[in-house]
Amino acid sequence: MFELTREHLDAQAVAREVAAAVAPYADEADEYTEVHPGVLKELRASGLARHVVPAEYGGVSEQLDPLTIAVVREALMYSSAHLDSLFGMQGVGSYSLSVGGSDELKRTWLPRVAALEAIAGLALTEPDVGSDLRAVTTTLTVDGDELVIDGRKSFITNGGAADFYCVLAREGDGYSMALVPADSAGLSIEPGAGLIAPHILGELTFDGVRVPATHRLGVPGKAFSLMLQTLAVFRVTVAGSAVGLAQAALDEAVRHAQERTQFGRPLAELGAVSQSLALSWTETEAARSFVYRAAALAKNDPLGHLDFSSMAKVSATEAASRIVDRSVQTMGRFGLVRGSKIERLYRNARPLRVYEGATEVLLDSLARRLNKKGR
Numbered sequence: 297m298f299e300l301t302r303e304h305l306d307a308q309a310v311a312r313e314v315a316a317a318v319a320p321y322a323d324e325a326d327e328y329t330e331v332h333p334g335v336l337k338e339l340r341a342s343g344l345a346r347h348v349v350p351a352e353y354g355g356v357s358e359q360l361d362p363l364t365i366a367v368v369r370e371a372l373m374y375s376s377a378h379l380d381s382l383f384g385m386q387g388v389g390s391y392s393l394s395v396g397g398s399d400e401l402k403r404t405w406l407p408r409v410a411a412l413e414a415i416a417g418l419a420l421t422e423p424d425v426g427s428d429l430r431a432v433t434t435t436l437t438v439d440g441d442e443l444v445i446d447g448r449k450s451f452i453t454n455g456g457a458a459d460f461y462c463v464l465a466r467e468g469d470g471y472s473m474a475l476v477p478a479d480s481a482g483l484s485i486e487p488g489a490g491l492i493a494p495h496i497l498g499e500l501t502f503d504g505v506r507v508p509a510t511h512r513l514g515v516p517g518k519a520f521s522l523m524l525q526t527l528a529v530f531r532v533t534v535a536g537s538a539v540g541l542a543q544a545a546l547d548e549a550v551r552h553a554q555e556r557t558q559f560g561r562p563l564a565e566l567g568a569v570s571q572s573l574a575l576s577w578t579e580t581e582a583a584r585s586f587v588y589r590a591a592a593l594a595k596n597d598p599l600g601h602l603d604f605s606s607m608a609k610v611s612a613t614e615a616a617s618r619i620v621d622r623s624v625q626t627m628g629r630f631g632l633v634r635g636s637k638i639e640r641l642y643r644n645a646r647p648l649r650v651y652e653g654a655t656e657v658l659l660d661s662l663a664r665r666l667n668k669k670g671r
């Protein structure tokens with residue numbers, strides 16, 4: 297099965313240090329819709345972003361380790377969603393480059409991603425295209441030794457803050473990807489929607505954007521697989537974030553239930569409350585075990601274990617939502633106060649069930665796989 301090795305524990309310890317340093321201003325950071333300078337400084341100094349880049353290009357391991365990334369995200373999300381996103385997106389935004397870029401392109405960008413000196417973005421979603429990514433309308437055409445990109449991308453994390461975007465587009469009958477530097481002529485970026493859990497989001501318009509043909513990622517017409525490979529490595533790490541959030545919500549509820557007295561006893565000793573806390577603890581530990589196992593499986597064959605990564609994401613993100621909701625209930629009226637930590641956790645839990653594969657979309661594909669197995 298899996299064991300957290302010395303390397304995993306070392307990465308976890310560093311992540312916990314960063315999380316603790318950010319905790320005093322996490323409320324403020326999680327309201328930011330641009331990069332929070334303090335969070336960036338802490339994360340950069342920690343060297344953690346090296347875990348999402350291959351060793352050859354300034355990273356830590358030859359092959360990315362989803363378990364390390366999940367364990368780190370768990371620790372970071374315990375403190376701040378902004379911190380978790382800044383770390384996670386360095387990997388999500390650059391993985392198609394790591395897998396599909398030319399050596400020269402990788403040498404240009406990846407050491408800077410690893411050092412958090414360049415911020416990465418992944419542009420798949422469009423105003424009218426979400427879960428059904430095969431319906432993208434952004435186009436990529438070849439003109440001499442250049443690639444030309446036209447279209448719009450929506451809800452892009454790090455939009456406006458990133459130094460480059462890996463963009464999914466239609467090319468003829470297939471799908472292609474290209475790396476577009478943020479300062480490319482013809483690329484304009486508007487701030488994205490304000491979310492209940494604030495997030496760095498941008499709306500990207502590509503108006504005849506030209507990049508050298510060497511900016512192509514993957515094989516022409518066959519780059520959809522790069523996106524699948526990204527999800528195969530990183531989906532399970534979102535599940536790691538969900539475990540961190542669940543733990544934070546549980547800890548808040550336990551603290552409150554021990555401190556507050558009603559009917560002459562601490563809330564934690566009232567039957568229904570104690571049962572609720574015990575159930576949240578059980579669900580948090582179950583999610584953690586499953587996420588670690590799925591992440592360990594994903595290391596050697598991410599695509600081969602995508603089902604487990606999807607299951608881990610569904611179970612951990614749905615559990616986090618239940619746990620944070622139960623924690624709010626345990627805290628009674630104090631759980632409803634704007635600006636409180638539990639309110640921030642409640643809001644931060646919600647997007648986890650939508651991005652990188654909405655629960656229903658993942659269950660749909662799992663159901664199809666299950667049916668095929670039975671035949």
Ligand SMILES: Cc1cc2nc3c(=O)[nH]c(=O)nc-3n(C[C@H](O)[C@H](O)[C@H](O)COP(=O)(O)OP(=O)(O)OC[C@H]3O[C@@H](n4cnc5c(N)ncnc54)[C@H](O)[C@@H]3O)c2cc1C
Nearest residue numbers: 418419420421426427451452453647651652654656657660
């Ligand atoms: C905080 C945040 C950050 C994001 N960052 C990025 C980013 O960096 N890059 C990027 O490209 N995109 C990003 N996105 C977009 C994200 O990937 C999409 O929101 C996601 O793919 C779902 O698409 P949608 O929101 O358009 O929902 P839709 O596709 O409209 O689906 C709505 C709902 O319908 C249901 N549904 C849809 N299809 C099916 C199906 N086949 N079977 C069963 N039920 C289904 C699900 O319940 C789903 O939640 C981000 C979104 C958020 C919220």
